[in-house]
Amino acid sequence: MGEQNFPDNVIYELDNLPVLRGMNTETVDLIATDPPFNTKRNRSGSAGFYVDNWKWGDTGILPDQWKWNEVHPIWLEEIKDENKALYDVIQATRRCHGEDIAAFLCFLSVRLLEMHRVLKPTGSIYLHCDHTANAYIRMCMDAIFGAKNFRNEIVWRIGWISGFKTQKRGWIRNHDTILYYLKTQKAAKLFNKEYIPYPEGYVRRDGKPPTGKGIPMEDTWNCNAADVLDSIMIKSFSTEKTGSPDQKPLALYERIIRASSNPGDLVLDPFAGCATTPIAAHNHGRRWVGIDRRKDARFHVVCRMLGIKKEEAEAIRARPHLTNWIDKQLAKKDSHYRTTPPVRTDEGETAAPILEQIYPADNRSVFSHAEMHKLLVERFGLLCWGCDFDASLYGDRGARYLELDHINPRSAGGHNHLDNRALLCSPCNRDKSDRMTLIELRRKTMGGARNARKHRIDLREASMWCRDRLMQELRKT
Ligand SMILES: C[S@@+](CC[C@H](N)C(=O)[O-])C[C@H]1O[C@@H](n2cnc3c(N)ncnc32)[C@H](O)[C@@H]1O
Ligand SMILES: [Zn+2]
Incomplete structure (x- = not known):
């Protein structure tokens, strides 16, 4: 196992790539994350269930779009050299689906390579995908984590559909998938089975009252009356709601964390959004690291830890000296935030080359x-x-x-x-x-x-x- 070179309970307000690259190898027990989905829409309302604008500071919020010609050629070259399967998946996607999804896979794959590196051999990852790219992401995951380390495809039924969505001709789309992979087979041992309580009046086939823990949880979640998870829509009326358009229910991430980590373990979410994973980890006595390039990532951690409601939080936000206030609250909870990535102390290599192209490649060369x-x-x-x-x-x-x-x-x-x-x-x-x-x-x-x-x-x-x-x-x- 690696030596941890970053603090516990820390939120990085940065692109996750340099942060992941700065983390020592084999330092993380569990990754539970929910990357952007390549919806080609601005983030506001991208969950698709309600129209809501992201109001709390919009710095650093970019639309979910990736372009093939901005993918760095050397990066692809090196992938071809070191992970031919991943290269082939990306190229095949480019041909059978199109360049945008292929470019998205490049964006995600560089990061997944680093996530794989930072996981301990006993660690595992839950990757939240929607329908746009999940088939392709699964193939990238097979290439990076190994098909034998695939454990489950969890179907999360998002919940209550209303309004114009119900008018759709065809089956109404109402689920996301969560891919669960182990880093190595050693990780299979760590699994705390979950049970759903028996429904009221439940009797066994032999007529006796039920004994035991309940009904063992399957791989479809929030699909039957006994599954107590609430939907994101229900959450929109609850105190849990932060106003972030792609916020996921706490209960969903709490279930993942309970099942695949133990108290004291380190949980990482490189696409932390409004900090659902860190808060879920915190609630269950796990240590956590969250990363999000939104400038107000730390604000969510503080407000949610203190149980501050959305309106109150916005009022606090309007006050001066906000930074000081946040700092104090974080310190009280023994939590931290950083705006610079950690520095590797294990002198190892990164899993993916340190290159990113940030200019349009179809421009004429600036030099003769x-x-x-x-x-x-x-x-x-x-x-x-x-x-x-x-x-x-x-x-x-x-x-x-x-x-x-x-x-x-x-x-x-x-x-x-x-x-x-x-x-x-x-x-x-x-x-x-x-x-x-x-x-x-x-x-x-x-x-x-x-x-x-x-x-x-x-x-x-x-x-x-x-x-x-x-x-x-x-x-x-
Ligand atoms: C689908 S949302 C995550 C929502 C989260 N699960 C929650 O419940 O709030 C994806 C997040 O990834 C962040 N993001 C996108 N690209 C990123 C990058 N390169 N580095 C760090 N964060 C990024 C976005 O700002 C967004 O908050
Ligand atoms: Zn030569």
């Missing part, structure tokens, strides 16, 4: 061909990125011997920007042509994927530098 060539020579020297050939042997003419090429070829969707560029000697450039990626070329010239890491130019580092340089230039214009 000659400028890119010059920049790369100045920064990385006169080395061929394919075979490590040192062109400084040719003295001043060395630079002319190196040609500017694409890391991921144009024919495979590679773009023209600096972070998809490499310097190649002429023989390498000829070998690579317009079909091979740089990683494939490296494998061919040096033999074997493992060796590809020992090149004099580290592609991850080079690409990060190029991206920084590019962003610097973009900020100028």
Whole structure:
């Protein structure tokens, strides 16, 4: 097990990727999370059951949209190298469903790779999905966690449908699925079975009164009268409601936490929203970490821990010195918030490359061909990125011997920007042509994927530098 390098009971107001990457390997007992669903709508009312706007500060709220051309080529390359099954799932999705869902899978997969890494061997994950992508997400999960570690697909019946939804021609959609995977088979031992109390007047077939704990819980939840979970719609009238459009019922997450963790365990939710998982964990004596890029993530933790109602909370929010107030309340509950990611102390590698593309890839390159060539020579020297050939042997003419090429070829969707560029000697450039990626070329010239890491130019580092340089230039214009 890893050494925990972050505090207990902490909420990070950040993108979860750098936070997950900053967490030491094998430090988490349970992940229960509910990512955004690629609804292509703004978040407000995205649960679809009531129209509600997210009112408490909208900073950092982005619509659920992902574009294929913003997926980083090197990321896909590395996935292809290290998890071919995941790469194939993403490519197959791209072909059979479309680029948006494929891009969403990329967004999610980088994060799932890190979640897998931070889980202890005895840990497990519950991933909440709606109908838009669940079939594809399950295949990604199989690729990352292993199909043998799949345990259940839980069907959560969302509940009470009314209004125009009932008018729909066809079956009314009324469930989400929750995928339950183990990190390893060791995790199978940790399961605290749940029971539903017998309904009033229940008699056994033999006529005797029931003994025992109740009816063992199945994999369909909130589907029968005896299942005591309330629906999210019912919650909209209750004190539990925070105003967040995609809030899930506390009871749902409490059930998951009771079943698949023990008191004192660490529960993580990287898409914490208004902190349903942290609060559920807190209620059951578990330690917790929540992450959400919404700027008011910590506010929810505080209000829900203190049982402050939505209207009251909004009034408090309007008051000055809110930050101080929140800090004090968190301290009282021995909880924390952070706006910077933790720093790894186990010196291990991240599970996915540290790259993210944040500019539109279909733009024309901001640098000219000659400028890119010059920049790369100045920064990385006169080395061929394919075979490590040192062109400084040719003295001043060395630079002319190196040609500017694409890391991921144009024919495979590679773009023209600096972070998809490499310097190649002429023989390498000829070998690579317009079909091979740089990683494939490296494998061919040096033999074997493992060796590809020992090149004099580290592609991850080079690409990060190029991206920084590019962003610097973009900020100028
Ligand atoms: C479906 S909601 C989670 C709702 C939560 N289960 C609840 O009950 O409140 C998804 C959340 O993920 C957050 N989110 C989306 N992308 C994120 C990212 N890259 N890093 C951190 N949080 C993110 C959104 O801000 C949103 O709050
Ligand atoms: Zn070469």
